[in-house]
Amino acid sequence: MKEKMPVNSKKLLTVILMILMGILPVESQSEVGQDSLPAKNDHETESFDTGRFIFEHVLDAHEWHIATVGNRHISVPLPVILYTKFPELHGGKKFHVFLSSEFHHGHTDFQGFHLSTEEENKGRIVELDKQGQVVGRPIDLSITKSIAGAIVSVLVLFSLLFAAAHSARKNRGRAPSGIHNFVEPVVVFIRDEIAKPSIGEKNYKKFMSPLLTLFFFILLNNLLGLIPIFPFGANVTGNIAITMVLALFSFFVTNIKGSKHYWKEVFNPDVPLWLKFPIPLMPILEISGMITKPFVLMIRLFANMLAGHMIVTVFLSLIFIFSSLMGPAAGYGVSPVSIGFAVFITLLDVLVSFIQAYVFTLLSAIYFGMASAEHH
Amino acid sequence: MELVTPNVGTIFWMTIIFGLVAFVLKKFAWKPILHALYEREESIENALNAAQKARSEVENLTAENEQLIAEARGKKDAIIKEAITLRDGIIAEAREKAAIELQKGIENARNQIDHEKEKAIQEMKNQITDLSFIIAEKIIRNEMADKKQHQELVSKLIDEIKLN
Numbered sequence: 001m002k003e004k005m006p007v008n009s010k011k012l013l014t015v016i017l018m019i020l021m022g023i024l025p026v027e028s029q030s031e032v033g034q035d036s037l038p039a040k041n042d043h044e045t046e047s048f049d050t051g052r053f054i055f056e057h058v059l060d061a062h063e064w065h066i067a068t069v070g071n072r073h074i075s076v077p078l079p080v081i082l083y084t085k086f087p088e089l090h091g092g093k094k095f096h097v098f099l100s101s102e103f104h105h106g107h108t109d110f111q112g113f114h115l116s117t118e119e120e121n122k123g124r125i126v127e128l129d130k131q132g133q134v135v136g137r138p139i140d141l142s143i144t145k146s147i148a149g150a151i152v153s154v155l156v157l158f159s160l161l162f163a164a165a166h167s168a169r170k171n172r173g174r175a176p177s178g179i180h181n182f183v184e185p186v187v188v189f190i191r192d193e194i195a196k197p198s199i200g201e202k203n204y205k206k207f208m209s210p211l212l213t214l215f216f217f218i219l220l221n222n223l224l225g226l227i228p229i230f231p232f233g234a235n236v237t238g239n240i241a242i243t244m245v246l247a248l249f250s251f252f253v254t255n256i257k258g259s260k261h262y263w264k265e266v267f268n269p270d271v272p273l274w275l276k277f278p279i280p281l282m283p284i285l286e287i288s289g290m291i292t293k294p295f296v297l298m299i300r301l302f303a304n305m306l307a308g309h310m311i312v313t314v315f316l317s318l319i320f321i322f323s324s325l326m327g328p329a330a331g332y333g334v335s336p337v338s339i340g341f342a343v344f345i346t347l348l349d350v351l352v353s354f355i356q357a358y359v360f361t362l363l364s365a366i367y368f369g370m371a372s373a374e375h376h
Numbered sequence: 377m378e379l380v381t382p383n384v385g386t387i388f389w390m391t392i393i394f395g396l397v398a399f400v401l402k403k404f405a406w407k408p409i410l411h412a413l414y415e416r417e418e419s420i421e422n423a424l425n426a427a428q429k430a431r432s433e434v435e436n437l438t439a440e441n442e443q444l445i446a447e448a449r450g451k452k453d454a455i456i457k458e459a460i461t462l463r464d465g466i467i468a469e470a471r472e473k474a475a476i477e478l479q480k481g482i483e484n485a486r487n488q489i490d491h492e493k494e495k496a497i498q499e500m501k502n503q504i505t506d507l508s509f510i511i512a513e514k515i516i517r518n519e520m521a522d523k524k525q526h527q528e529l530v531s532k533l534i535d536e537i538k539l540n
Contacts, residue, residue: 141385161405168412173419209402241386245394
């Protein structure tokens with residue numbers, strides 16, 4: 001046991017390091033799995049796969065896993081919506097809508113669809129031919145865990161803001177009350193600290209609603225993602241597709257509301273002619289800048305939220321790592337430390353949630369301001 | 377790679393959800409909330425301006441009042457001053473008059489005294505003359521013997537007496 005410990009702690013260290021550095025640990029996960037197998041002692045029948053544990057918690061899924069009691073998985077099935085190019089393999093239909101419970105956590109196939117457990121398409125739906133060979137992947141428009149989580153937080157957001165709006169309508173001209181009292185300082189903060197300084201007194205009003213929507217949506221998703229109880233706790237803003245849509249929203253608002261001056265700066269800036277003709281160097285630079293801005297927004301929010309979720313999971317998995325290495329007693333012994341760290345990181349994540357929502361909104365506001373400025 | 381590869385389905389649903397959220401919130405949440413905010417800020421601004429105006433008005437009034445009071449005080453002082461000069465004048469005049477009267481009285485008294493004195497002297501002279509006659513008579517009566525001599529003497533004495 002003592003000889004094995006350095007090896008495993010080294011592995012753990014690599015996992016933590018890679019997570020901290022933001023390197024994709026999908027490959028490392030398989031490495032951990034393969035390495036730990038030969039190193040397994042005979043009395044340790046169940047090994048704990050840290051990588052899998054962590055990734056199952058942060059990756060998107062077709063079902064919403066709540067808990068595992070013994071060998072039974074308690075999870076909420078989510079709708080699977082597929083469009084296939086090979087209708088002949090799936091009973092002649094192109095569109096397929098069914099619940100993910102039909103897969104029985106990947107143990108059974110359904111109408112020629114298979115929830116892959118292999119490394120390459122893990123957790124994704126693949127199509128099988130008659131011989132059971134993988135032929136490709138259908139277009140997957142399923143309501144996944146991230147989308148379900150986003151829908152839940154949208155419902156929370158709507159109930160919160162509609163209550164505030166109702167109170168705002170009712171208490172016209174008077175001091176805000178109730179939930180409105182809670183929303184309004186945030187609105188005022190976004191207006192006075194983000195919109196006005198970045199966009200300017202003249203133009204800020206037309207950007208208020210995109211900024212507020214971005215801020216509240218991101219903040220609420222960040223915070224609800226930290227609550228580890230169903231129907232919250234889905235890793236929504238730590239999903240790159242979600243942050244991509246948010247960044248694209250910022251991109252489209254910037255470019256649709258861009259002023260004449262902004263477009264002139266992009267296509268015909270005041271620079272020497274050789275920078276624009278015959279090779280349009282400056283326009284190429286400007287357009288790449290236009291794309292880089294939302295790209296950075298996407299990556300920043302995604303990486304920050306993902307890292308938060310991962311670190312909490314890593315600290316909690318320490319309990320299981322220790323108990324699988326040195327017996328249950330070690331696991332119990334480590335648990336207070338682990339839980340302490342996890343609580344600390346979760347609290348830190350609350351802060352990060354606010355900061356990231358603020359930063360995303362602030363940068364969007366700066367881009368809006370640059371696009372709507374009339375002159376330098 | 378799954379972690380950093382955006383899933384088409386997620387993008388599709390997220391676009392719909394976020395588009396809907398942005399639209400619905402803009403129309404039904406931000407509009408009333410921002411409207412209420414702007415309205416309240418405007419009304420507070422107006423109230424503050426009104427208060428400022430009222431305050432400056434009150435200040436103006438106070439200044440006016442103070443000016444009035446100062447004016448009244450000045451007037452009062454002027455009146456008092458005038459009264460004092462008037463009083464002093466009256467007193468001085470009265471004093472002067474009194475002095476003149478006194479002078480006059482003294483002059484009168486002196487004149488009267490002089491007059492009386494003259495009168496008294498005249499009377500005294502007359503009486504002296506009478507007395508002299510009586511004395512002379514008596515002397516004459518007593519000294520009838522030497523009549524001639526006495527007569528000469530008397531007339532000589534009378535001549536000698538110069539009345540004055």
